[in-house]
Amino acid sequence: MSEKPDLNAISHDLFAVRNEKLAQLRAAGEDPFRANWNQTHVSTECPALLPEGVEEGPEVSVAGRIVALRVMGKASFVKILDRGGIIQTYFTRDALGEAYDTHFKKMLDTGDFVGVRGKLFRTKTGEVTVRTAEYRLVSKALRPLPEKWAGLTDAEKIYRQRYLDLVVNEESRRRLLVRSRVVEAIRRFLWSRDFTEVETPALHAIAGGAAARPFETHSNALDCDFYLRIALELHLKRCLVGGLDRVFEIGRVFRNEGVSVKHSPEFTMLEAYQAYTDYRGMMELVRSMIQKVCADVLGTTVVTRPDGVTIELGGEWREAKYKDLIVERTGDPQWFARTKEEKIAACKALGLHEPRTDWEDFEVTNEVFGKLIEPGLIQPTFVTHIPKELCPLAKVTVGDDTTIDVFELCINGQEIAPAYSEQNDPGVQRKMLEIQAGAETQKIDEDFLLALEHGMPPAGGLGIGIDRLVILLTGAANIRDVILFPTLAPEAQA
């Protein structure tokens, strides 16, 4: 560098200042974008390498993004963020010579990626720190990080530029790492029960397995329309037909419906099917799974929400019949004998928004459940004996042909997991699907019914909303907070 750089003139333009620094580095023969570093240690390993009472630890080689720069005259502290967390490094003129003034102090910015090699020591306040013997700039950040204290709080920026949120908001990083560990623990649990993981199509000719509005798309090669799947169910049952008698899939499903704190257009479902058991068997399976996952990931079975409410996931879980809960909440023992009009009137008296008159009778009742009962089910509760119209894929209860052998597991005021004794009578299944489809007979999945006609073993089936489970285990306020890159409308082009 022969000319003195004029950063003063452009000091207001942070992008230009950093570009100028990059240009000067390149002019001096250094290109940070062609450099690399041998990362031998992660930040979180370092404290254990320097036991209490030991003055100097082994040499380590760490790398990461500069998240704090405390530059002083001839000695400075630099905090580096890697996949484990933050490690402090110590830069001195004594160790680095002239480069300390001309390179370290002038060319590095927060956000830059650096590699640092040196021995561990403890500062006078006790923080384990790398005494830098050698360092290298291995990527330049041309844009600044958000402000160090207030951080990034703008919800739109947090979602659109999640990478910035991950760099500066430790809680966001933790939440999304918990999510990863939850999925890992679920797989381990199901493998221990001898389940096989499979992958089934996301493009469906008929969107079945649930009642939801699908996204539509088109295949040019096959010249036909497809739907993005709204459930995993029907293909996993085909696996049962094929003899895979314990199968599961963890996959993205898509529902073209409302977006809210609890609903995302794309979300992740676990579905598991086990032959030669029923919904009672699924109760044991889901309770054991959630308890194991929670203990593995959090080290406890007690979850504390941000508002201080604690949820006990250990032990046995409450069971309650759907009809009993309705009768209890409405205070009307004869509720299920009432006409639809009487139920609608009662809903209004209970303070509910007026149910739509085109609703079916069971939908009016389910409005009471969804609005007045489910939000209050904070501790784990298996809601059983649900009206058969709500799930046409389950077996009807022996001795009560108005209900089905299913449960909906509710925790934290949300439905976390439904499970069924799966319907395997092809004749009954056809009738139920015909009732559900009504006039839209083209929505009946004939290929699925053909599979059932070949014989499906008796089985219990289970679905878990992974996002909601992670909300429960992380105390997140919003489903978008447990999804790395949530669905947003495109930003207007500048």
Added chain:
RNA sequence: GGCCGGAUAGCUCAAUGGUAGAGCAGUUGACUUUUAAUCAAUUGGUUCCGGGUUCGAGUCCCGGUCCGGCCA
């Protein structure tokens, strides 16, 4: 889809219809154990977009975009 709230410097936020400011970041200087380091000086604006009212609009009105909350 409806209602309510929000959008101002890189970030976090101020600003009775009357000269758009602060902190942090940046730039310059001092400083060899900091912890939001400190001290001094200093640069920085299409107030989301498009119209309108007004002598004068970040502020009021109309339309739109995006984000959030509640409801459907």
